[in-house]
Amino acid sequence: MDEPVTIAVIDDQDVVLSGVRTWVAEDPDRRVEIVHTAADLDGVREGPAARADVLVVDLRIAGELVFDRIAELAAAGRRIVVFSQHAEPEIVHRAEQAGALAYISKETGEGRRHLIEAVLTVAGGETYTTPSQAGAMLAATGERRPRFSEQELRTMRLWLGGLTRAGVARQLGISEHTVKQYLGRAREKYARAGREAPTRVDLYREARRDGIIGD
Known part of the structure; x- marks a missing residue:
């Protein structure tokens, strides 16, 4: 059996962390393992979080949107899945351009349906397109934004x-x-x-x- 993909989950809502733990535990093939959880990004450069294959990151931490932090981590080679309550096309697009390889909306139930597959795809260095991202791409068509x-x-x-x-x-x-x-x-x-x-x-x-x- 292959080693599971390891993830660090950064979110300041306990209910979200509980949901992610449940989805990981419900995966019959145990393909993902949580090695770190935290309410902020301060500890992702050390310990188990530094070695995690994928970071699952809330876009708003301590009341601030963290596009710059995501861009810094992506530039350093970290693979990132954003899991956010925001579903506005311009926000989704900015997260993608900052370096997120997948964007999952908390508001539409995408987490249960897509989080595990998104993590596995992103761990391989590929992008994973959710319905939120697809909608954002359609909305941005008239804005002529390259990918x-x-x-x-x-x-x-x-x-x-x-x-x-x-x-x-x-x-x-x-x-x-x-x-x-x-x-x-x-x-x-x-x-x-x-x-x-x-x-x-x-x-x-x-x-x-x-x-x-x-x-």
Whole structure:
């Protein structure tokens, strides 16, 4: 039998933590194991949480939306499932652009139906699309927002955050040529969406507009 996928669950509502524990326990194949729970993100860089395959994170912690923290963790290579009461398309989109590989709404009962499969898919480095995400994508169609791969997002965040291409390459463990390719693809996707971004300043403006990087 394969080892279970390990998760750290970050949520300040006991009822949510209880629900996640129940869904994990009800999985007949025991494919997921909870190794850490907490009400905030302060401890995710150490102990069992640092080694967890996937982070399941509430989008609002201590009353604040944590897009920036999600972006930091995603840029560091953490795989993230957002589990949130928010279902507004613009919020879902910002979480995706911050680096979440799946977005599950608490309000629609998606957790029971999708959390385990989302965790398993995200653990493999792939995105998992829930009905909330599908609805957000349809709503955003008229806004012409491109979709980026996880590596494209990481590259843009690091480069637009001030690193050189060589610095980004070292941080991600890839070649400088690959960094250039990722940035080129990002610009091409924006161009196809009618949002030209030929310079670093232009790309920064569009990425900030889409919530890929913070203000």
